[in-house]
Amino acid sequence: MWRDPGTSADSFYEVRPDCTDVPITKFRIKAGKTLSVRKWQAAFTPEGYLDIGRVLGRIQRGGIHPLIRSEVWEFLLGCFDPKSTFDEREQIRHQRRAQYAALKEVCRQMFPIIGSGRYITAPVITEDGDPTNDPIVLLEANLDEGPDSLTQENGISRSSVCVKEVDKKIIQWKLTLHQIGLDVVRTDRTLVFYEKKENLSKLWDILSIYAWFDTDVGYCQGMSDLCSPMIILLEDEADAFWCFERLMRKMRGNFRCTERSVGVxxxxxxxxxxxxxxxxxxxxxxxxxxxxxxxxxxxxxxxxxxxxxxxxxxxxxxxxxxxxxYDPDLFAIYEEPHSVAERPEGSKVKPKSISQCGKFERENMKNGAKNSDAPLxxxxxxxxxxxxxxxxxxxxxxxxxxxxxxxxxxxxxxxxxxxxxxxxxxxxxxxxxxxxxx
Known part of the structure; x- marks a missing residue:
């Protein structure tokens, strides 16, 4: 009997025609295995509560249909609590978008290229805080036309970009901006999506803002590879940022460096x-x-x-x-001031439902993993x-x-x-x- 091998997912992430040596995606959208739009919608109650356990098995067997991938990822990464309603999630989303807008404005005030639709690939500052006045920076910022040229679209001036800094935190942040730019232009360049400069700029903005948001980690090479899918899947820049931020909570230990060791x-x-x-x-x-x-x-x-x-x-x-x-405590852990591992001794932890856990997490639970443990x-x-x-x-x-x-x-x-x-x-x-x- 002939069976439908499924639909390729490549059509959703278009590759540039000149990139002929890119591996072909093996993932196929298979009816009855891949989490479909219909099955996903059926997992919600009328109020918006999600039976996460109902969809985990299907994701494990056949992945997620690209049309709903962004929505499902926000739950898998702990952006939203499955036990929340549609209205509660909308309120959270609104608050997070406002929080991101405020973060972005702080960064824009320090370096006006943020949010301008451009990005930087050359150093803008020295370790002593002096502006480099690098001609590449001026060219990328469209400030190479004269000593005080002002871009018409957003009012960025040479004097607002080439600033002497004394704050060590700001100096450290500005020192990373060109490295982010260099990595951005190398990230997923086989995809048609990144032929548009505004998408490269969006990736640069999010990574630059994250470097300021999480100064303990800042920016490290490799983060652009983790952030890129969020930009492609989530249309709203703020939503993409918070999805990336949740992924970094899982991954940041790898990027955290001290004088003696590297996190990984x-x-x-x-x-x-x-x-x-x-x-x-x-x-x-x-x-x-x-x-x-x-x-x-x-x-x-x-x-x-x-x-x-x-x-x-x-x-x-x-x-x-x-x-x-998947751990159903994920959302609570992220939203509480203390993670499970940091909770004060003697504090009670509500037992999680094994049916709402992923297969890997269930094995950890069955083998006696405690809440204080950090499973591999x-x-x-x-x-x-x-x-x-x-x-x-x-x-x-x-x-x-x-x-x-x-x-x-x-x-x-x-x-x-x-x-x-x-x-x-x-x-x-x-x-x-x-x-x-x-």
């Missing part, structure tokens, strides 16, 4: 531990090659496989991951599953770290997102079982 090192250590448990022979081989620190896996963890998958498949992978590790993210098990899948090649062909990197680079475009998630779940179960016996 914790996950690399966890990856080494997992590999040692599930494939000790491979772990030993990698250590012999000098790769026991697993630095070759940094990119996969930092940008969640954006480089290993096509654009459409990376979105499919992300939503399956978030559905698998599914992304670490995804990388472990890729290493295990390439174990034979790594053991026989890798004679140095360059070989390890080459073998892992060769996976680009060949991975199957659903298979990778399923393998990650199996490894997670295996690891928890072995770790419990240890």
């Amino acid at each position: 090192e914790t996950q690399l250590t966890n990856l080494a531990t997992i590999t040692q448990v599930i494939d000790p022979k491979l772990h030993q081989h990698l250590e012999t090659l000098g790769g026991g620190d697993y630095l070759f896996a940094v990119r996969m963890l930092m940008v969640l496989f954006r480089r290993e998958f096509s654009f459409g498949d990376s979105l499919y992978l992300w939503e399956m991951m978030w559905a698998l590790e 993210p599914i992304s670490v098990f995804l990388v472990a599953s890729v290493l295990k899948d390439r174990s034979a090649r790594l053991l026989t062909e890798a004679r140095g770290l360059d070989d390890v990197v080459k073998i892992l680079t060769d996976i680009t475009g060949s991975l199957d997102a659903k298979k990778a998630c399923n393998e990650a779940i199996k490894l997670h179960k295996k690891y928890l079982k072995k770790a419990k016996k240890a």
